[in-house]
Amino acid sequence: MTDPTRVRSQAALTTSTGLIWILLGTVLAAICVAVLLTLVGLAPVVAWTGVALVVALYVGLLIVRFAVRPGSRRLVAMASVFGAIALVTLICVVLISGSAWGSLG
Template structure:
């Protein structure tokens, strides 16, 4: 049984503020200077660039979507790097970096999924 239901409210709040298993209490969101976000986002952007470049080497019907996705990834990465150096408040900076990384992941996922669906739609059905 969950013993937190029997704790006073102030004690439950104090516990949640120091509980290292909570997402908001992870070191990358509390004590980092933001450099790790740049490194991870850069690696992620490079990993996403591989299939996009392969699509663009032999442009097919999904080339426009691949270009758009690639440009958005570069813009989002540039925004992430700019945020790392322009936002002074550590907590706000780390939250902005996390959000930008999530947006990069969403853009990459949707862009690559759209490219795959477009390419598959041109395959003749037997």
């Protein structure tokens, strides 16, 4: 039995060309870089490290799109890199916020 409502049964993870992951990845990476660049004044090392990691992960997303054969393996890899971009940014923002919060007291 296959359940079409399962997360792993989505078209973005089964039949997509990967273009949607490139488009959404571009938007996400741009937002993440913009957020991290606004935080450079609070913790430059963490912010610039985050920017570098986001850019590297975005390049990785592009490499996966064009280097891995079409199919669910490529799409799951692209989705994972997409999630990693968000996770790296979240970790950097939390670290910067924690250091800024600590310097208040």
